[in-house]
Amino acid sequence: MDWIALSLSLKLAALTVLILLPVGIWVARWLAFGTFRGKGVVEAALALPLVLPPTVIGYYLLVGFGAASPIGDLWMRLFGRALVFSFEGLLLASVIVNLPFAIQPMQRAFEAIPRDVREAGAVSGLSPWQVLARIDLPLAWPGIVTGLVLTFAHTLGEFGVVLMVGGSIPGETRTVAIAIYDRVQAFDNAGAGAMSLLLLTLSLLALSITYMLSARVGRRHG
Amino acid sequence: MVEAALSISLSQPGPIPLDASIVAEAGVVMALVGPSGSGKTTILRAVAGLYRPRHGRVVVNGAVWLDTERGIDVPPHQRRVGMVFQSYALFPHLTALGNVMAALGHLPAAERRARALTLLGRVHLSGFEDRKPAALSGGQQQRVAVARALARDPDVLLLDEPFSAVDKVTRQRLYVELRDLTLSLSLPILFVTHDFDEAARVAGRMCLIDQGRVIQSGTPREVLARPVSARAAALVDLKNVFSARVVRRERGRIWLDWAGRSIEADAPPETMAAIAQGQALSWAIPATQVLISRTDVSVADETPNRFAATISDLVHLSESVSVKVTLDGPDRPELSMTLPAHYARRTGLVAGSAVTIALMPDGIHLMRDA
Numbered sequence: 133m134d135w136i137a138l139s140l141s142l143k144l145a146a147l148t149v150l151i152l153l154p155v156g157i158w159v160a161r162w163l164a165f166g167t168f169r170g171k172g173v174v175e176a177a178l179a180l181p182l183v184l185p186p187t188v189i190g191y192y193l194l195v196g197f198g199a200a201s202p203i204g205d206l207w208m209r210l211f212g213r214a215l216v217f218s219f220e221g222l223l224l225a226s227v228i229v230n231l232p233f234a235i236q237p238m239q240r241a242f243e244a245i246p247r248d249v250r251e252a253g254a255v256s257g258l259s260p261w262q263v264l265a266r267i268d269l270p271l272a273w274p275g276i277v278t279g280l281v282l283t284f285a286h287t288l289g290e291f292g293v294v295l296m297v298g299g300s301i302p303g304e305t306r307t308v309a310i311a312i313y314d315r316v317q318a319f320d321n322a323g324a325g326a327m328s329l330l331l332l333t334l335s336l337l338a339l340s341i342t343y344m345l346s347a348r349v350g351r352r353h354g
Numbered sequence: 355m356v357e358a359a360l361s362i363s364l365s366q367p368g369p370i371p372l373d374a375s376i377v378a379e380a381g382v383v384m385a386l387v388g389p390s391g392s393g394k395t396t397i398l399r400a401v402a403g404l405y406r407p408r409h410g411r412v413v414v415n416g417a418v419w420l421d422t423e424r425g426i427d428v429p430p431h432q433r434r435v436g437m438v439f440q441s442y443a444l445f446p447h448l449t450a451l452g453n454v455m456a457a458l459g460h461l462p463a464a465e466r467r468a469r470a471l472t473l474l475g476r477v478h479l480s481g482f483e484d485r486k487p488a489a490l491s492g493g494q495q496q497r498v499a500v501a502r503a504l505a506r507d508p509d510v511l512l513l514d515e516p517f518s519a520v521d522k523v524t525r526q527r528l529y530v531e532l533r534d535l536t537l538s539l540s541l542p543i544l545f546v547t548h549d550f551d552e553a554a555r556v557a558g559r560m561c562l563i564d565q566g567r568v569i570q571s572g573t574p575r576e577v578l579a580r581p582v583s584a585r586a587a588a589l590v591d592l593k594n595v596f597s598a599r600v601v602r603r604e605r606g607r608i609w610l611d612w613a614g615r616s617i618e619a620d621a622p623p624e625t626m627a628a629i630a631q632g633q634a635l636s637w638a639i640p641a642t643q644v645l646i647s648r649t650d651v652s653v654a655d656e657t658p659n660r661f662a663a664t665i666s667d668l669v670h671l672s673e674s675v676s677v678k679v680t681l682d683g684p685d686r687p688e689l690s691m692t693l694p695a696h697y698a699r700r701t702g703l704v705a706g707s708a709v710t711i712a713l714m715p716d717g718i719h720l721m722r723d724a
Contacts, residue, residue, distance in 0.1 A: 248443035254430040255402050255437045256457035257506055262431075266456065270447045 133326050136303050137311035144219075144307060145287035148226045149280050152234040155227075156279055160238035161268065165250075179236070181229045190296025193225045197297065222298040222305050229293050233286050234279040237342075241275020242268060274345040281345075285338035288331060359415055360510055360542040362401060364566075366408035370396050372566035378542035378559070385545045385557035385574065389589065393566035394546045395440075398512050401544065402437050403430035414509045414542075436503030437512040441519060442495045444487040450474060450498045451483040457505035473501040478531070493524040500535070511536075511543040517552060529555045550578055550590055562586055583722040584636040593690040595638040597723065600629055608720065610637065613685045617659045619718035629720065636721050643717025644691035646677070648701055651710045659713035663689070668705050670695065677703070679711055 163175060181189055197215040198204045207215040215221040245268065253263040269276070291309040298305030300314060308327050315324035359380040364372045370393055378384040386394040399405035401412055403419065406427060412420040419428045436457075445453050454470035461469060474483055477497035487495055496516060503511060516532075517525045533556060536543055547553050553560050554574040562570040562577055569589075570582045581587040587595045598610035598617070608621045608629065619637065621629065629635065649655070651662040666688065667678040675698040677691050689711065693703075703709070 246441070246443065248439045248441060249445060251402075251404050251430070252437070252439060252443035252445070252502075253456070254404070255433075255435050255506075256502060257431050257459045258456065259431050262459075267445060 133323065133330075134306075134308070134311040134315075137306050137308050138327070138330070140219075140303065140305075141288050141307040141309070144223060144226055145284045147223055148230055148287045149284050151223075151227050152230060152283055153276075153280060156231075156234035156238050156283075157269075157276065159231075160235045160279075161242050161264075163235070164239045164242035179232045182232050186229075186290070186292025187296060189229060190225070190293040193228065193293065193297050197221050197224070216297060217299045217301060217305060219298075219304050222294060222307075225293055225297040226287050226290065229290065230283045230286055233282040237275045237278040237282065237346075238272065239275075241272035241278075244275075245271050274348050278342040278345050281338045281341050285335050288334055358542075360401075360544075361413050362397065362411075364397060364400055364407045364410040366410075370566065372396065372400075372407055372410075374561075374563065374566060374568050376544075376561055376568060376571075378544060380542055381536075381540045382559055383536050383543045383545050383557040385547060385553035385560045386563055387547055387550060387553045387560060388563035389548060392563045394548075394563045395514055396566075397563070398437075398514055398544055398546050401510060402435045402512055403428060403433050417509075434506055434509040435512055436506050436508035436510070438496070438499045438503050438514065438516045440515040442487075442499040444495055444498055444502070446487055449484050449486055450479060450490065450494075450501075453487070453498055454501045454505050457502045460507070470501075470505065473505055474498070476504075476535075477501045491524075492520040493528060496520060496528060497531075500532075504539075509541060511539065511541055513543065513545045515546055515548070517547070517549075525552075532556055550574075554578060562589060564589055579640060580719050581638070581721060587636065587638055587721065592638050593641050594644070595636055596687060598635060598637055600631055600633045600635065603629060603631060607715070610635075612637075613687070614683065615661065615681075617713060617718070618715050619720060620716045621720055625720055634723055636723050638719045638721070639689075639713050639717050640719075641676075641690050641692045643714045644689055645712040645714065646679070646691065646693065646703075647710050647712070648703075648707070649710055657712045658715055659718075661711055661713075663709055663711050665703060665705050665707045665709060668698070668703060670698075675703075679709060681711070 163171065194216060195201065196203060199208055199214055204215045215224070250263055250267055253267045258266060289309055290307070291313070294305065294307050294310055300306045300310045306314070308331060312324045312327045315327070358377040360378040361376070363375040366372050372393055374393070374397055376384070376397070386397060388394050396405055400407050400410060400420070407422070409422050410420050411418070411422070418426050419433050420426060445456060448456060451467070451470050451474065454473050455466045458466040458469055471483065474480060477500050479494060479497050479501065482490065482494060487498065490498065496519070499516070517528060520528065529552070545553070545557055557574055560572065560574045560577045561568045564585065570577050570586050578590050581590055581592055584595060596612060598612040600608060601611045602609040603626060606621060606626065607618055608626070609616060609618050651660055662682045663679040665677060666680045669676045673695055675693045675695050677693055677698070679689050679691070681687050681689065
C-alpha cells in the first residue's frame with residue numbers, strides 16, 4: 133500500500149470538495165433560477181468533462197496551464213514555480229473536471245424547489261441570503277451532498293487527467309489511481325490489488341450514499 | 355387629497371399586456387376577476403414585487419413601492435405584504451408554527467413563538483402547530499398560509515385564488531371564515547379569482563379584468579347585474595344578451611328595434627345621455643326579470659314587451675326551475691329564466707308548452723355594443 137499516494141489522493145479530493153462547495157452552490161443556483169440567453173451553452177460547456185476523453189481535457193489543461201500560457205506565466209511570476217506537474221495545478225484541474233459532478237445534482241435539487249415557495253419566502257420578509265439559508269439549502273441539501281460525494285469519489289478515481297497534468301511525482305502528483313498503474317507496471321500485483329480494493333470500497337460507499345439521498349429527495353417532492 | 359390605502363397603475367404592451375389602474379380602500383376586499391390569462395395574478399404579483407412591469411406605480415399608505423419613472427422598485431422582502439398563494443406555497447420542511455414564525459422576522463426573536471401561536475389560534479389551527487404541511491388537509495394548509503400572510507403585519511393582503519385547491523364543502527366554510535377575518539382587518543385586501551359567485555360572497559368591491567385592462571369596477575352586484583358592455587356581460591356570463599337599435603328615446607324610456615320586435619326599456623339619466631337615436635347597442639335582462647304566462651299573446655293586456663314563445667327546455671333544480679324559451683320569429687332567439695318550482699308545477703309547464711313571456715322594462719339593462 134502506497135500510503136503517501138493515498139494521503140495525497142484524500143487531500144486532493146478533500147480540497148476539491150471544499151472549493152466546489154461554494155462554487156457549485158453558486159453556479160447551480162444561477163443555472164436553476166436564472167433565465168438568460170445562452171444558458172444551454174453554459175450548461176453544455178460545464179457537462180463537457182462527462183463526455184470528453186480524459187486525455188483531451190488533460191491536453192487542454194496542460195496547454196492552458198503551461199509556462200507559455202497566461203495562467204501558467206502568472207503563476208510562475210507569483211509563486212516562482214510551474215503550475216503543471218505540481219499539486220496546485222492538479223487541484224485546479226480536479227476542480228474543473230469535477231464541475232459537472234458537483235453542479236448537476238445541486239442544480240436538479242434547486243430546480244425541484246417550487247418557484248412560489250421561494251417567492252413566499254421573499255414576501256414573508258426573508259432577504260435573498262435568508263432565502264438561501266432557510267429555504268434553498270434545507271430543501272436542496274441532499275442534492276448538494278450528492279454532488280460533493282460524487283466529486284470526492286470521482287477525484288479519488290481520476291486517472292487520465294492526473295497523468296496528463298500532474299505526471300507521477302511521489303508526494304506531489306502521484307495519486308492512488310496512478311500508484312496502482314505504477315504497481316501493475318512493476319509486476320506488484322499484491323500492492324495494486326490492495327489499493328484497488330480500497331478504491332472500490334470507497335466508490336461503492338460514495339455511490340450508496342448518493343442513491344440513498346436521491347431516494348430521500350424523491351420522497352419529499354413526490 | 356387623501357391618497358387611497360393602495361393605488362396601482364400598471365402598463366406595458368407585452369409580453370403580458372397590462373393597462374390597469376386600481377384603487378383600493380382599507381378594510382375593503384377588492385376582487386380582481388376575469389378569465390384565465392387576463393392578467394389578474396400578474397397585477398397581484400406586481401404589488402408584491404414579484405413581477406416588474408415596464409411602466410408602473412404602486413403606492414401603499416403614501417409609501418412608494420414601485421415607480422418605474424423614478425427608478426424606485428422596493429424588493430419584495432422589504433414590502434410589507436401578506437400573500438396567500440394559489441397552491442399556498444408553504445415551506446415543506448417547516449411545521450405550521452415554523453411557517454408562521456418565518457414571517458415574523460420583524461419581531462424580536464423572543465416574541466415570535468407567542469405571536470405565531472396567537473395567529474394560528476386566530477385561524478382555528480391550535481393543536482396543529484407541530485405538523486408539517488404534508489400532514490395537513492388542504493383547508494388546514496390554506497389557514498397556515500393565511501396565518502403566515504398576516505404574520506408580517508402587512509400593509510396589504512394579497513389572496514391569489516386561495517380557494518381553488520380545496521373541496522366545495524371546505525370552501526363554503528372558508529368563505530365565512532375569510533369574511534369574518536377581513537372584517538377585523540383595516541387594510542386593503544386584493545383577492546384574485548375567476549369565480550364570480552366567490553367574488554360576490556367575499557368581496558365588497560370588484561374589478562373586472564380583461565386582457566390586462568379593468569373594464570368595469572363597482573360592487574359585485576353592479577358588475578354582475580349591470581355590465582357596462584357586451585364584452586363585460588360575456589365575461590360575467592350574463593344570460594339573455596341581445597343586440598338592438600334605438601328607435602325612440604323619451605322621458606326616461608327607450609324604444610328598441612329588436613330584429614323587428616319593438617321593446618321598451620327604462621333608462622337611468624346617465625344611460626339616456628349616452629345613447630343616441632339610431633344607435634346600435636346591446637341589452638340584457640336577468641333571468642329573474644322575465645315573466646311567463648300561459649295566456650295567449652293576443653289577449654289584450656297593458657303589459658309591454660309581450661311575445662309568443664315555446665318552452666324549449668325545462669330543468670328542475672332543488673327549489674327552482676330553469677326554463678329556456680324560444681321566441682317566435684325568423685331569428686328564433688332563446689331566453690333563459692328561473693321560476694319558483696311551485697309555479698311551474700301549478701301551471702303545468704312542460705317542454706313544448708306554448709307560452710307568453712313579458713320582459714319587465716325596468717329589468718332591461720342597456721349597454722355599449724363593444
